[in-house]
Amino acid sequence: MLTRQxxxxxxxxxxxxxxxxxxxxxxxxxxxxxxxxxxxxxxxMRGELDEGESAILHGSRQMLVGRGLSKxxxxxxxxxxxxxxxxxxxxxxxASFARLRQPLASSDEHRAAVAAxxxxxxxxxxxxxxxxxxxxxVLAAVPAWNATTLIARCNLALCQGLLLGASELxxxxxxxxxxxxxxxxxxxxxxxxxxxxxxxxxxxxxLTVSGPAAVLDQRSAYGMQLALxxxxxxxxxQWSAQVQVVPPRGVHAARMELDQSLGLxxxxxxxxxxxxxxAAWLEQLPAKLPGWTAVDPEPIVLxxxxxxxxxxxxxxxxxxxxxxxxxxxxxxxxxTRLDQLRAGLLPGLIIGVDRGxxxxxxxxxxxxxPLIATRGFQFSDLPSARALAEALAR
Amino acid sequence: xxxxxxxxxTLLLDGLPEDGGPLAGLCVWDARVRLHRAAALHYAxxxxxxxGKAEYRxxxxxYAEVVLAEREPRPMRHYQRAALEAWEGxxxxxVVVLPTGAGKSYVALRAMLACRRSALVLAPTIDLVVQWAxxxxxxxxxxxxxxxxxxxxxxxxxxxxxxxxxxxxxxxxNRFGLIIFDEVHHLPSGVTSQTASMCIAPFxxxxxxxxxxxxxxxxxxxxxVGPIVHRTxxxxxxxxxxxxYQAEVVEVAMDPDEAASYTAHRAQYLTFxxxxxxxxxxxxxxxxxxxxAGRDPRGRAALRAWREQKRLARASRAKLRAVWELxxxxxxxxxxxxxxxxxxxxxxxxxxxxxxMTHHTRPAERRAMLAAFRDxxxxxxxxxxxxxxxxxxxxxxxxxxxxGSGSVREHVQRLGRILRPQQGKVAVLYELVSAGTAExxxxxxxxxxxxxxxxxxxxxxxxxxxxxxxxxxx
Numbered sequence: 001m002l003t004r005q006x007x008x009x010x011x012x013x014x015x016x017x018x019x020x021x022x023x024x025x026x027x028x029x030x031x032x033x034x035x036x037x038x039x040x041x042x043x044x045m046r047g048e049l050d051e052g053e054s055a056i057l058h059g060s061r062q063m064l065v066g067r068g069l070s071k072x073x074x075x076x077x078x079x080x081x082x083x084x085x086x087x088x089x090x091x092x093x094x095a096s097f098a099r100l101r102q103p104l105a106s107s108d109e110h111r112a113a114v115a116a117x118x119x120x121x122x123x124x125x126x127x128x129x130x131x132x133x134x135x136x137x138v139l140a141a142v143p144a145w146n147a148t149t150l151i152a153r154c155n156l157a158l159c160q161g162l163l164l165g166a167s168e169l170x171x172x173x174x175x176x177x178x179x180x181x182x183x184x185x186x187x188x189x190x191x192x193x194x195x196x197x198x199x200x201x202x203x204x205x206x207l208t209v210s211g212p213a214a215v216l217d218q219r220s221a222y223g224m225q226l227a228l229x230x231x232x233x234x235x236x237x238q239w240s241a242q243v244q245v246v247p248p249r250g251v252h253a254a255r256m257e258l259d260q261s262l263g264l265x266x267x268x269x270x271x272x273x274x275x276x277x278x279a280a281w282l283e284q285l286p287a288k289l290p291g292w293t294a295v296d297p298e299p300i301v302l303x304x305x306x307x308x309x310x311x312x313x314x315x316x317x318x319x320x321x322x323x324x325x326x327x328x329x330x331x332x333x334x335x336t337r338l339d340q341l342r343a344g345l346l347p348g349l350i351i352g353v354d355r356g357x358x359x360x361x362x363x364x365x366x367x368x369x370p371l372i373a374t375r376g377f378q379f380s381d382l383p384s385a386r387a388l389a390e391a392l393a394r
Numbered sequence: 395x396x397x398x399x400x401x402x403x404t405l406l407l408d409g410l411p412e413d414g415g416p417l418a419g420l421c422v423w424d425a426r427v428r429l430h431r432a433a434a435l436h437y438a439x440x441x442x443x444x445x446g447k448a449e450y451r452x453x454x455x456x457y458a459e460v461v462l463a464e465r466e467p468r469p470m471r472h473y474q475r476a477a478l479e480a481w482e483g484x485x486x487x488x489v490v491v492l493p494t495g496a497g498k499s500y501v502a503l504r505a506m507l508a509c510r511r512s513a514l515v516l517a518p519t520i521d522l523v524v525q526w527a528x529x530x531x532x533x534x535x536x537x538x539x540x541x542x543x544x545x546x547x548x549x550x551x552x553x554x555x556x557x558x559x560x561x562x563x564x565x566x567x568n569r570f571g572l573i574i575f576d577e578v579h580h581l582p583s584g585v586t587s588q589t590a591s592m593c594i595a596p597f598x599x600x601x602x603x604x605x606x607x608x609x610x611x612x613x614x615x616x617x618x619v620g621p622i623v624h625r626t627x628x629x630x631x632x633x634x635x636x637x638x639y640q641a642e643v644v645e646v647a648m649d650p651d652e653a654a655s656y657t658a659h660r661a662q663y664l665t666f667x668x669x670x671x672x673x674x675x676x677x678x679x680x681x682x683x684x685x686x687a688g689r690d691p692r693g694r695a696a697l698r699a700w701r702e703q704k705r706l707a708r709a710s711r712a713k714l715r716a717v718w719e720l721x722x723x724x725x726x727x728x729x730x731x732x733x734x735x736x737x738x739x740x741x742x743x744x745x746x747x748x749x750x751m752t753h754h755t756r757p758a759e760r761r762a763m764l765a766a767f768r769d770x771x772x773x774x775x776x777x778x779x780x781x782x783x784x785x786x787x788x789x790x791x792x793x794x795x796x797x798g799s800g801s802v803r804e805h806v807q808r809l810g811r812i813l814r815p816q817q818g819k820v821a822v823l824y825e826l827v828s829a830g831t832a833e834x835x836x837x838x839x840x841x842x843x844x845x846x847x848x849x850x851x852x853x854x855x856x857x858x859x860x861x862x863x864x865x866x867x868x
Binding site for chain 2: 005058059060061062063064065086089092093094095096097100101102103106107108110111114125126127129130133134192194196210249327330331332333360361362
């Protein structure tokens with residue numbers, strides 16, 4: 001994403017208007033020049049490429065735009081690690097400090113004497129002493145983008161940079177396809193974002209996305225998560241969003257509006273991102289729970305439009321069972337869900353209750369509910385295979 | 395009954411009336427979970443309001459009482475005792491301002507002993523985290539947890555970087571009763587402040603030599619940590635508890651060709667600034683310069699000229715010769731060479747075959763460089779910014795500032811690096827300034843502090859200690 005200095009926007013009353021990069025001939029030319037320059041630089045060192053690139057940037061009338069394009073492009077480039085120079089450094093410094101006990105008249109003489117001791121030319125010593133700095137990293141690969149793609153990615157990076165100051169994102173997802181809805185909701189949960197979800201006319205969803213502490217104005221803790229979720233949202237084909245953003249050079253929140261017409265590129269890797277601890281748990285599941293595999297949970301729409309998104313779904317080839325987990329702060333939701341189970345609204349759902357929640361006095365009457373005995377289990381952090389197996393068997 | 399629970403760096407409060415009742419003003423209604431929610435920071439204030447006035451159950455607190463003992467107790471210096479007493483008198487919340495090298499970490503240790511609660515120390519860099527952990531383990535004779543730089547061990551006493559604190563506070567913000575912010579002037583900036591607001595620790599201690607910030611955000615420390623409760627200045631300790639020192643400004647005349655080049659480049663960019671009406675000193679000065687440069691080929695040339703004159707002033711040939719002369723003059727002493735930028739640091743390193751430590755230096759090599767500096771096998775170390783703060787190099791007696799910003803804090807911190815007392819030590823700080831350049835103004839700005847014989851720009855008397863606190867439920 002773009003850094004603060006590279007964010008281009010203006011304020012119009014309570015609205016924040018990003019200065020979208022348009023594919024004008026000048027901008028397209030600049031993007032093409034940068035792409036050609038970096039693609040032609042494979043095998044060369046970063047430092048010399050940065051220096052060479054500055055000629056393109058300084059030659060352009062839009063230096064800030066050029067820097068933004070360059071940032072997005074080089075962030076996506078692959079640089080190899082420069083070879084370590086630590087061994088040479090250790091030998092050279094040992095020799096240098098031995099000679100510094102009786103220093104020579106000039107640093108040139110000193111360097112020449114140290115180089116001679118190492119059987120190197122003074123220039124070779126100076127060049128090799130810190131040859132493992134990042135500017136010596138060799139460019140290995142450049143993304144296969146064209147100028148239009150680079151411009152679109154720069155606009156996405158602009159948006160993400162602005163979202164770092166966001167407190168809440170209101171989304172109208174018009175895509176009716178359950179698959180994308182499910183993946184977007186799952187991506188939200190995996191980023192520890194909170195969402196109020198309601199069904200919209202025509203099969204879409206309304207989402208109000210924020211972090212747990214957003215009501216307390218601790219927005220920036222979630223700004224990064226919102227920024228990382230945006231490329232997932234952009235995978236949808238029909239959506240619009242309103243964001244309250246405190247701009248980097250401002251004090252008061254302003255409204256930013258986004259939708260699919262901006263052509264922001266989606267990122268499937270971020271749509272299907274799995275946190276490392278969950279990935280490890282899922283990897284162990286088939287061995288610990290033979291016959292069952294984890295599948296994507298389907299959102300369940302209740303009468304009245306409320307949407308329930310289970311945390312997990314397990315399938316054994318014949319049936320699919322959804323699993324919803326209730327943590328210490330889900331007392332109210334657990335009470336509601338038990339009422340809904342009792343009313344027969346969620347036939348394929350079993351529920352896990354965090355032991356921290358079980359210990360609450362208010363939760364005890366709920367745990368005595370017969371539904372817990374037939375449809376529930378307890379867990380800490382993540383459900384154990386044994387508890388799941390027992391619940392599934394019931 | 396009102397119940398408190400910790401969730402994701404916040405407090406969830408159950409059993410309150412809609413308007414928040416006794417906790418009005420400290421919490422808000424969160425419709426998403428249909429409960430009241432408060433910042434974890436307000437934990438102590440919430441308990442004080444509820445204690446003895448309402449029935450409540452505290453399920454938020456997950457920190458332990460720990461009995462700590464110092465392996466080899468030593469007497470506190472008078473100003474350390476005064477600082478600790480002032481902090482205790484302010485309900486164990488507040489900021490202690492002591493010069494670098496005056497033993498702030500010992501005040502922190504005594505605060506831990508006094509609180510007897512699990513404690514978290516936050517520091518800005520990995521080097522400082524390692525230093526804190528090593529020191530605390532040695533003094534307390536017990537394992538100390540470490541978070542950051544690849545380590546993820548929590549213990550009753552844990553040390554972490556601010557960056558790691560931001561990441562783990564949503565999960566572990568209820569596990570510490572005392573939180574100590576080393577170099578607390580970092581805390582008010584942006585996301586870093588959330589390490590304080592997402593933690594329930596009722597007892598809070600901030601440590602710094604220089605609380606003032608150029609953006610004026612130091613006022614936020616009152617809410618996040620507490621008020622400044624004690625301040626001792628460098629000149630009050632010099633000679634007794636800090637090494638005696640001299641600070642010397644060395645004007646260095648550039649070689650004629652470089653001086654001419656400097657003058658020409660400076661004139662070129664100043665001419666452009668005047669013509670385009672850009673004021674670099676304004677709040678958006680640099681942005682305006684970049685924008686103007688982007689619109690006009692003369693502007694782009696002016697930008698290049700700005701860079702070149704800056705480079706010449708920072709690292710002229712004459713300056714580098716002066717560095718070498720100083721190293722010769724102080725042969726055998728431990729010297730730290732400071733620069734404003736990495737390029738100059740590496741230029742010196744390459745030219746004089748010296749070790750350079752920057753943020754690019756890998757942790758293992760950093761440790762090796764510091765160890766070699768301390769044991770005297772590599773008695774000179776070149777650095778840009780990473781040694782500005784905190785890292786303990788008591789053997790250093792010579793500081794050479796080749797270039798720096800106009801920040802008073804940076805300059806005082808750099809001086810602090812050579813002030814750790816040692817028998818008979820007289821430290822000397824050289825500041826190399828390119829004669830007849832803008833560096834002269836920068837140098838004047840950063841020296842406006844009592845440590846350099848000038849009035850501190852915002853020096854103030856320490857506030858009177860507060861009255862003893864009421865009974866603490868924490």
